[in-house]
Ligand SMILES: *[C@@H]1O[C@H](CO)[C@@H](O)[C@H](O)[C@H]1NC(C)=O
């Protein structure tokens with residue numbers, strides 16, 4: 001691996017500045033907000049401050065290669081599948097494509113990568129559930145190795161369940177422009193439902209992955225596909241192209257507290273937004289990207305009649321406001337079975353995607369953590 005000067009500079013900053021800022025912010029949380037400094041707080045602040053020391057190039061040059069290297073110890077090699085977009089698929093996105101889009105005529109063969117994280121040797125697609133995991137990372141970062149405790153314990157808790165990890169193209173990759181990640185998710189979904197004939201599919205996405213899942217779900221509905229049985233989104237990033245500098249949320253008192261506690265900062269999110277914002281796709285009013293601010297009530301009404309949805313967020317999160325607005329809109333749709341009691345799980349004092357990152361190794365204790373328990377309960381076969 002050849003290191004650029006900017007990468008070396010980033011690593012030096014991580015070694016020298018990060019411990020100091022982390023210590024300072026932990027002190028702040030304890031002194032001003034009287035919260036006990038748990039390992040979770042240290043992890044959150046490390047994540048947030050480390051990302052602020054970098055820039056967009058650091059994702060491609062340092063973070064992704066390191067994550068992919070670590071991930072390779074836990075995973076088999078990714079497998080590649082591909083499919084041509086159907087006429088319906090193309091018609092749906094075509095009006096939004098600008099000249100020069102990588103998805104314009106002639107390049108509609110979509111390739112994507114996935115791996116079985118776990119699969120019973122006698123997996124039965126008719127009866128056994130399969131869970132597709134879409135990781136987060138601001139659309140730019142690969143699977144965070146910290147997710148493996150969640151996936152591993154999930155597979156032990158549900159030994160008959162297959163788990164597939166989706167390695168979608170990230171925004172820092174060449175041509176990794178929205179809606180490619182959504183089309184890739186659709187290719188994988190078609191493969192699972194049509195080629196493998198799986199009958200009990202659950203889509204799970206965290207953070208940016210939650211956005212991709214919520215976007216894909218609308219895409220599946222609008223193109224007339226059979227929808228998944230269940231969907232779980234953890235801390236979904238609902239309005240990722242929205243410039244938060246002008247939002248009331250960012251000026252609110254709640255934010256001034258949450259920003260001290262969370263693993264994300266709006267400054268960091270801005271970096272992701274810049275990398276994500278499509279150049280050759282008209283995204284401004286797209287309900288499949290800014291899910292909440294462009295909420296498509298007709299489509300969501302149809303989706304909720306067929307899919308069981310669970311939305312999870314933490315009360316220390318900076319993204320909770322737009323997630324709550326999204327929940328309100330779902331809840332106010334006429335005649336559906338979406339209820340705050342059954343379909344929303346609130347992680348008290350939890351930060352961004354906390355249940356995915358919980359490092360409790362003991363399966364018993366892990367499964368009793370309230371938010372994780374609600375996820376497990378939701379996943380229980382009917
Ligand atoms: C919603 O409730 C109705 C009536 O109880 C039921 O038929 C339908 O299957 C439910 N839909 C979902 C997604 O749970």
Ligand SMILES: *[C@@H]1O[C@H](CO)[C@@H](O)[C@H](O)[C@H]1NC(C)=O
Pocket residue numbers: 304305307308309310336337338339342343378
């Ligand atoms: C809400 O949650 C319940 C219980 O898990 C589930 O049966 C139902 O289908 C969900 N409804 C919607 C609309 O997601």
Ligand SMILES: *[C@@H]1O[C@H](CO)[C@@H](O)[C@H](O)[C@H]1NC(C)=O
Pocket residue numbers: 038039040357358359360369370
């Ligand atoms: C996991 O969750 C439990 C219960 O909420 C909490 O006490 C513990 O600190 C968490 N562990 C980590 C490392 O996040």
Ligand SMILES: *[C@@H]1O[C@H](CO)[C@@H](O)[C@H](O)[C@H]1NC(C)=O
Pocket residue numbers: 148149150152153156360361362363364
């Ligand atoms: C949960 O996952 C961790 C990390 O992979 C593992 O060490 C632990 O044994 C798992 N718990 C159980 C009970 O399988």
